[in-house]
Amino acid sequence: xxxxxxxxxxxxLELSNLVSADLDQFLADSGLTTARVHLxxxxxxxxxxxxxxxxxxxxxxxxxxxxxxxxxxxxGHVTREPHPTDRRAILVTPTKPGKKAIxxxxxxxTELAQVLxxxxxxxxxxxFEKTLDETITTFARLMKEES
Amino acid sequence: xxxxxxxxxxxxLELSNLVSADLDQFLADSGLTTARVHLxxxxxxxxxxxxxxxxxxxxxxxxxxxxxxxxxxxxGHVTREPHPTDRRAILVTPTKPGKKAIxxxxxxxTELAQVLxxxxxxxxxxxFEKTLDETITTFARLMKEES
DNA sequence: TATTGTTATACTCTATAACTATA
DNA sequence: TATAGTTATAGAGTATAACAATA
Numbered sequence: 001x002x003x004x005x006x007x008x009x010x011x012x013l014e015l016s017n018l019v020s021a022d023l024d025q026f027l028a029d030s031g032l033t034t035a036r037v038h039l040x041x042x043x044x045x046x047x048x049x050x051x052x053x054x055x056x057x058x059x060x061x062x063x064x065x066x067x068x069x070x071x072x073x074x075x076g077h078v079t080r081e082p083h084p085t086d087r088r089a090i091l092v093t094p095t096k097p098g099k100k101a102i103x104x105x106x107x108x109x110t111e112l113a114q115v116l117x118x119x120x121x122x123x124x125x126x127x128f129e130k131t132l133d134e135t136i137t138t139f140a141r142l143m144k145e146e147s
Numbered sequence: 148x149x150x151x152x153x154x155x156x157x158x159x160l161e162l163s164n165l166v167s168a169d170l171d172q173f174l175a176d177s178g179l180t181t182a183r184v185h186l187x188x189x190x191x192x193x194x195x196x197x198x199x200x201x202x203x204x205x206x207x208x209x210x211x212x213x214x215x216x217x218x219x220x221x222x223g224h225v226t227r228e229p230h231p232t233d234r235r236a237i238l239v240t241p242t243k244p245g246k247k248a249i250x251x252x253x254x255x256x257t258e259l260a261q262v263l264x265x266x267x268x269x270x271x272x273x274x275f276e277k278t279l280d281e282t283i284t285t286f287a288r289l290m291k292e293e294s
Numbered sequence: 295t296a297t298t299g300t301t302a303t304a305c306t307c308t309a310t311a312a313c314t315a316t317a
Numbered sequence: 318t319a320t321a322g323t324t325a326t327a328g329a330g331t332a333t334a335a336c337a338a339t340a
Contacts, residue, residue: 005260008272009166011279016163018286019156025293035330052298064331066300071329088298088339113152115289116282125155127271128278132158135263139165142262146172182307199321211308213323218306235316235321 019112026108030101031075037105039068040077040094044102048093050083077101166259173255177248178222184252186215187224187241191249195240197230224248 020034027033032040042057043049049057051065058065069092072078077098083089094102117125174180179187189204190196196204198212205212216239219225224245230236241249264272 005264005272006257008264008276008279009256009260011276011283012159013163013166015279015283015286016160018283018290019160022286022290025290033329050298060330061332062299063301063333067330083298086298086340090299109156110153113156116285117152117155119285120278120281124274124278125152128275129155129158131267131271131275132155132162134267136158136162136165138263138266139162139169143165143169143172180306197321207307208309209322210310210324214307230321233317233321237322 022112026105030104032077032101033071036068036072036075036077037101039065039072039092040098040102041105043078043092043094043098044106048081048091050089051092052089054092072098169259173252177251179224179248180218183215183219183222183224186212186219186239187245187249188252190225190239190241190245191253195228195238197236198239199236201239219245 023034023037027037038058039054042054046053046057051062051069054069055062055065069078069080072092073080076095078092078094081091081093083091120128170181170184174184185205186201189201193200193204198209198216201216202209202212216225216227219239220227223242225239225241228238228240230238267275
């Protein structure tokens with residue numbers, strides 16, 4: 001009955017792709033893009049941040065962050081505020097509309113999880129999560145060995 | 148014990164991201180890119196194809212396929228062959244190195260699935276897959292309603 | 295000297311629109 | 318008239334390298 005291991009992997013990827021497609025829908029409505037939302041999301045988690053720390057969190061070059069922040073300033077989601085103690089640095093800070101967008105992102109993320117997994121029996125969901133945990137751990141070990 | 152629904156969703160996405168990172172590693176070694184590998188993968192599934200059909204399979208514009216095929220011709224992975232009956236059309240065809248790359252992609256995909264899920268007990272894996280199936284189905288229904 | 299951010303430059307993926315050759 | 322592919326143009330995300338201001 002378990003078709004085969006490759007099929008299971010494919011289904012994990014398929015689900016992930018569907019979630020991404022759903023996000024894209026949200027983006028099309030809001031005028032944002034995946035990369036900019038990613039930055040906003042990190043900003044929501046960390047609060048006002050320097051571009052250096054954003055670059056590290058997004059695993060992207062500082063130059064790239066400059067471009068993303070330019071766009072988010074342009075669209076009114078963030079502002080560049082002076083750093084209180086380091087005059088070289090900048091604190092990228094969400095505006096009121098920016099905060100609202102972050103809240104909406106969180107809400108739709110939560111709602112999506114509810115829709116997807118809300119009907120799965122608790123015990124089965126716990127096992128599902130356990131399998132995910134083990135798989136992620138296995139993977140982390142694997143990638144560590146390779147490097 | 149099951150932390151919460153959002154956490155489960157996050158873990159699915161995390162696993163998918165790890166798999167993508169692994170693919171990127173493969174790409175860095177081979178000199179290919181995600182988009183080009185995607186095209187090669189489809190080519191491996193369908194055999195020699197017109198650019199129109201590739202555009203449909205990749206859900207991308209025909210113009211985009213032109214660029215990807217240009218690059219794959221340049222790198223020696225495919226050739227443009229005349230269509231036997233339609234002189235407007237072209238058959239994008241993998242070369243020997245192209246076929247080899249496709250085989251390697253398949254092999255590493257299979258190997259990855261084995262590493263990730265090979266140690267999961269069969270019954271638990273079957274339930275894991277069942278949960279994935281239900282979730283994917285739920286999602287498909289949801290997106291249909293939204294559109 | 296080291297760090298923060300920007301300017302300069304370039305490549306990849308993607309899209310729309312107009313065009314050519316063929317059906 | 319419709320289809321297959323290309324040229325022209327544009328925008329987004331990404332990268333490296335050189336540079337300015339500040340630490």
